[in-house]
Amino acid sequence: MLFDTHVHLNADQFMEDRDEVIERAKAAGVTEMVVVGFDRKTIPLAIEIAEAYPFIYAAVGWHPVDAIDMTDDDLKWIEELAAHEKVVAIGEMGLDYHWDKSPVDVQKEVFRKQIRLAKKLAMPIIIHNREATEDIIDILKDENAQEIGGIMHCFNDRAEYAMECIDLNFHISLGGPVTFKNATDPKIVAEQVPLDRLLIETDCPFLAPHPNRGKRNEPAYVLLVAEKIAEMKQMTLEEIGEVTRNNAKKLFGIA
Template sequence: MFLVDSHCHLDGLNYESLHKDVDDVLAKAAARDVKFFLAVATTLPGYQSMRELVGERDNVVFSCGVHPLNQDEEYDVETLRTLAAEPGVVAMGETGLDYYYTPETKARQQESFRNHIRIGRELNKPVIVHTRDAREDTLAILREEKAMDCAGVLHCFTEDRETAGKLLDLGFYISFSGIVTFRNAEQLREAARYVPLDRLLIETDSPYLAPVPHRGKENQPALVRDVAEYMAVLKGVSVDELAKATTQNFSQLFHIDAARLQSA
């Protein structure tokens, strides 16, 4: 079996007491058939330090971007464009809108979101989208900026079936995290049943949102196996079938040669 963690923050894990180093994290994941990783940035300095931490590896690729919750200071768009063009960067983001925590930066968030999509279209790199309490504006900006030209994923999906349908109409993929295992997430499970297998991704968003029965502990890439097993039951397929589908989807969305995934 070959599983991909399509969204993890390898620079956010506890290397003081839980893991020796990145090698340790990836070895624990491999022991549970999680063999490829997309390490996601949330700031430009964070992207650079994460690349230094992780190094060049056959089984890790990167995103480059500025999270909507990190818009308190302006960043240089040309620097974003330059860094995003680096080898090993397969996606823009994570970007998007979050009106729940920082509604006061709404205008800056929207401008940043548009910049990420525009650069994604220029570089032919998909966008990784975060949204919270901003559904209508998120969908509107995706349409206005023609995000379907570079495609993308709504990561850590927490919206409803109707929103899933609108994203699918835009050609987007939808990624589910450990939240789908939470007791009060029935609306999310309904959406997960609805999303077709060929548009589905799975992720940890580690170190956040550990799935049941690990909830409350630090999440890590190894636990994407728990998400996969839970999603397989929801979708009525074997874990092997879900692993194959989500790995193929990851390969297609992020323009990664399937042979590279199998050899990692």
């Protein structure tokens, strides 16, 4: 019933109990999920996990925080891995102005290279954005990213930005912050985003939804995200689950 579009089951936090975490997700009604790889360590493991479970898929890309580490060989490697039958998107990619490991100009160039690769492969992209919304939108427009579209992952900004991204053929994915008592923007976005552009996620092990905030997040908790959105949109959990699942399957090309 529920499609978690962004998980990091390849993170160190899940090394000891990954199988149990996956079983809890299934018990909570999670029918599909995408494991996102974003560097040399996490990309191979994302694919390995996807190969082990028929209902799990992978995305491969390079995180903006580590943009300074990406080489042309890495980009070629991502292109080769994208041909794998379980890889459904390129990403996560984007811009992150919170951390300062990679200079902004390097982040932007790596972002542009990955968009161009995704266009070459005709695959959707998954966008990471932290404190860089306007620059991300400018680059998406400049690179004609609407040709492939994709996901604004864990969207946490103003509704007008969400609508601008939708106009660029992107889906808005909401996670744990939509359940936080002090979160305003994600709740407004949840109310305003059209159903055909709405997705849900956990971004686990990060950003656990209320009442688990501050704890390790896991895919089973996407149920809490779906319940909150259903409440705000005055819909049933089953309706939100069906709509967001269908949106994800269509975007990722999953039969």
